[in-house]
Amino acid sequence: MGQYSLFANVHFGAGKAKETGVLCRPLGRRACMIADPFFQDSGTLKEIQNALSKQGISSVCFFDFHSDPDCTEVDKCVAFIKQEACDFLIALGGGSCIDTAKAAALTAQNGGECWEYCGQVFPDGSNGVMRRPEKGALPLAALPTTAGSGSEANKGCVISNRALRVKSGIGSDCLFPRVAIVDPCLMTGLPPRQTAYTGFDAFSHAFESYMLNTTTYFSEALALQSIRFLGESFVAAVQNGGDLAVREKMANASTLAGMNIALTDTSVGHVLGQPLSALFHMVHGATLAVTLDSIVEWLLPTATEKLARVAAALCPALGGVSAAQQAARLPELLRELKKKTDIGGRLGDYGVKKSDIPCILDYVEEHVGLSSPVLTEYAKAPTRKDLEDILHASF
């Protein structure tokens, strides 16, 4: 039993970014390029704008957003899109960039302010109903520059409201990018630390979506393939970021894991990550890496078969031992992965105190709810006490 919807139009390979002009021709005549500030005045950006220009597409650039984009930054972007009379968007950047573009594409098309479409809590303290994007969204082309968010291949975006200290998001079929251009050349410059953080994001998408009971034969195939390729490329991408073949494998793993969120969802890791990010400004990938092995240890007695498949995908050399033995090795494999990618921190290293745990749990109960399907459909539905134990184990 189940259901999934997916739209994918993915072009991938080294040098594909050069084809952005041709690939965007069906999307519109005037592009708003939302690009990571890193690319401002870069050759890459100019090359893409030239490629657009050759196809008769004019473009303007918007750089005015930050990591974990705020709804007010999206609103600024929408005003810019209208002022410049753009008819489609191009995102060149990591997950924050693509998500800013998605939220702007939707808000520009439907009117109003961004938070109306993602907020469950409003500035006056009321719990509101999210506005539906009846008119869809402006067309979007996504060029990811990290192998992490997978946002180029799914229908979600994550938006923060710093004034309310809430991280929320929008999920809608209209948010599938019309074209994803996955070019590993755009990723070779990413520093080791960001490569590691974003890699744990990709791993968590594959892992969490697979551990949901709503996983299907389709999503299982994508999740395990993604984990297999992460196992072959993650450490190498951190240690030798200039290796194009390694970056390409990571990029594909991330895109597959990103699709998988459209097929199922994320779960415990991302749910705990929300307050860690909204309240303590931890980097998204760090919020996931820090609790990952504790979550797996908590799951261990319950979901042996699935955890064994994850372990075997991550480390094929494990073959030959029983499923229980494979599963039992997974927390250790993940700790090794963190060590090799130099992501060693515990929660305390990010300024979180044990006395903050109740406040983190309150956030989860208020903004997600323990009866949300993303938690109740997990291989093991967590109680508040379970989440508390996982957080304690992550210090």
Place this chain on the structure above:
Amino acid sequence: MGQYSLFANVHFGAGKAKETGVLCRPLGRRACMIADPFFQDSGTLKEIQNALSKQGISSVCFFDFHSDPDCTEVDKCVAFIKQEACDFLIALGGGSCIDTAKAAALTAQNGGECWEYCGQVFPDGSNGVMRRPEKGALPLAALPTTAGSGSEANKGCVISNRALRVKSGIGSDCLFPRVAIVDPCLMTGLPPRQTAYTGFDAFSHAFESYMLNTTTYFSEALALQSIRFLGESFVAAVQNGGDLAVREKMANASTLAGMNIALTDTSVGHVLGQPLSALFHMVHGATLAVTLDSIVEWLLPTATEKLARVAAALCPALGGVSAAQQAARLPELLRELKKKTDIGGRLGDYGVKKSDIPCILDYVEEHVGLSSPVLTEYAKAPTRKDLEDILHASF
């Protein structure tokens, strides 16, 4: 390097057909149901029509087509759609039914005759240019009743022209069904022989698409997952067709394999199958089963790693031996599969004579061409002599 586009909106599980009304509500107000004649006057058909009716959708039925549908049957269907002023289509049947519906949905929307969109050869003997479906296609819901064609999940349809003795088809993004309803309850009545034939179709989709060099990490994941589940369910589905769990696994394997054709393509088996079907009226599944082990034996020295993965997916018990040993076991595994599913025939059993081989090869050269990417991008690009050897070995 590569590219893929995919649209999927798949609802699956026992009893899902009952939700056809709700799921079709966004598609239109008046449905043309194209159904296998087997369902005429059936409770299943009435139940679906009642479900539509409850949603305010009226429906009329069209049963006037045969296996390997002819373009003239599609034209009759188009006339019926217009006469009845239908605004969308529902296909309830096997691959021939869904393909009739796809071709009709496209022709009805764009005008003219079906063969204009699929023929490379025209009645006057000229080689024409296929007409492009500029206006897309009427929306289509597909309810497959066999686990074979995978047509519910891809953008192709195969249409014959009996007057010209040619089998061709259409491939276009507009042919992705808007919704696929994969209900194993619709499949439990399929007799063992048809279950076996259609199962070899599903296997061939997964196998051939994976053996193309254009396979991606994405299509590889789907292909091997499909083969894994076929390994677990195919024989059981033939021997005990009433087992819903087994039928559901087969159905999922077939849908995944069908998607995979949209990601890559089919190859040698389907290319040889075209003349066997067009000239000798062999059932599609039989054309594939009869050459399958010969094709694998011909591939063997070339594509060891890939063949080993296929063998291991089909029969996980093979694990522990070398890749070369796994690959070498594949022809035997496939012969065993044919034996257990009671598909024992050789080419001679279907009325084909060895003296027909040149004529089969001429058909391939004329209607596909040895320089077509579906052949040149195969793990081993076949020469005319290679195809001749494969056919000889299939007698």
